[in-house]
Amino acid sequence: MQRTIVIGDIHGALKALNGLMSEIKPTTDDLFIFLGDYVDGWPDSAQVVEFLLDFRNTNKCRFIRGNHDVWCENWLNGAKAEPIWLQHGGKATIESYQNLPDDHKPDHRDFFAALENYIIDDQNRLFIHAGFSSMDGPAGEFKNGMYSWDRSLWEQALKLEQTSALEPGGFPEKYKLFNEVFIGHTPTIFYQIDTPFKALNVINIDTGAGFNGKLSAMDINDNSLWQSKPVPELYPGIKGRAY
Template identity: 50%
Template sequence: MRTLTIGDIHGGFKALIQVLKRANVTPNDTLIFMGDYVDGWSESAELVEFLIDLNTKQKCVFIRGNHDVWCHEWLLDSHVNDIWYAHGGKETLESYERISYDKQQHLEFYENLENYYIDDQNRLFIHAGFTSMHGVTKEFYPKNFYFDRTLIESAILAEQIGIEKLIGTKYAPKRLNHYKEIYVGHTPTINYDCDVPMKATNLWDVDTGAAFTGKLSIMDIDTKEFWQSDPLPTLYPTEKGRNK
C-alpha cells in the first residue's frame, strides 16, 4: 500500500497512462493528484472522464489547480475567459466538443477538488502555495492555494543560503515550519533546469513540466522513488501543448 503523488498533467492523458503502468499502480495505492488536469495537450476532457472513473476504483485525492478553476467557470456559465483560452483553454474546449460526457459529473468533479490536503503525518499537498505565516487554515486569500509562487521561491532561497538544517526550529521560514513536508505543483521544475521531482528544504515540487517540453512524474512520498512518462511532445508530436 503506497501513497503516490502525481504532478500537473495538462491534458496529457497518454502520459498519465504511461506513468501509472510504469509505477505498477494497483487499487491498493492512494493517488494524490496535484491539480491542473486540463489545458495544454488535446485530451483534457478524456482525462477528466478517466479520473472520475478511477475515483470509483481506488482512493484518490484531487487537488485544485488554477487551470481547473478556469475550466470549471466555463462549464458553469459557458463564458470563455480570454486568459484561460490563451493558456491552454482552446485545446480543452476542443476536447469537450469532441466527446460525449455527463456535464453534471464533470461539474461535480471540479466542485469537489480540494484546495489542499494534509495527511496523518502532517504532510501538506497543495497546488501552488500559501502566504499566511500561520499555515493554510489561516490563509486570507484562497486563490493563493492555486496561484502562489512565493512558497517555492522561499524554499529554494532557503536551500541556497544553507538553512535547511533549521527546518523544525524557530529560526526556519515560518511557512515551511508548519508541516513535515510540503508537496506542490504549479511551478515546473524545468524552469530551474531540473527534469525530475525537485526538493528544496522540506518542499517537493512534482510538476516536471508536462505542459511544456517535460515529462509527467509520479512519486512514492515515503521512499521518494519516482517514475516518469516520455517527454510530452513525443507523445503528442503534432501538437504544441503550452509551448507557444
C-alpha cells in the first residue's frame, strides 16, 4: 500500500533528514511531499539539496517552494544576498555552498526553479508551504509570494479552534475548499508543541527543525509519525536560527 509521506521544513539539517529516512525505510511505492524551506539555519543546506537531488532519482517526490528557498534561488542566480536573508539563516547557506563543486550549482538552480507553489492531490488535499488568503483558494492569489509567506490561514484556524467560534454551517468557506491542508512555515514549537498538530482541517508539519525543535515526517494516509532528535543535539555547539 502506498504511503504518502509529508516532510516539514528541513532548514539545512541533513543529519535530521538522514535520521528520519533511516526510520521511514523508503520504498518505491511511497510518495514523498516536501513542504519547502530546504535551506537556511543549520550548516548543511547545500548538502540537503544534494541529498534531495539523489533521493528523487530512486523515489517518487514532489517538492514545494518555501520562502527561504526563494531567497536562496535568487542568490544562486546572481542576486545580492539580502540582509534579511542573512539574518534568517542565509549566512549558513552561503557558507555551505563554499564546499560544493561549482559544476553542481546548475543542478541546484534547476531544482529551485522547478519547485511547486502548491499541490492538490486526487483526494482534494492541499499541500502548500505557508497558506493562502484568497476566498478562491491558492489559485486566486494575486501574488505568488502568498504561497510561501501567508500565516493568516493557520492563525485564523487556530483562533477559531481555540474560541469555538465556528459558524453554524461549520468551517469558514475557504477552509471547505479542501478536505485537508498540510502546511509548514510556522513552527509548532512557537506554541510549545513539538509534534504536528491540527486546527480545523489545517495540519502543521513544521515542528521547528530550523530552531531547537525536531524534523517531522507523517504518513498522512494513516497518521504514522517519525521525528528526528531535537536538531541542536545533532549539531552540538552550532546555533541554528534564533527566535
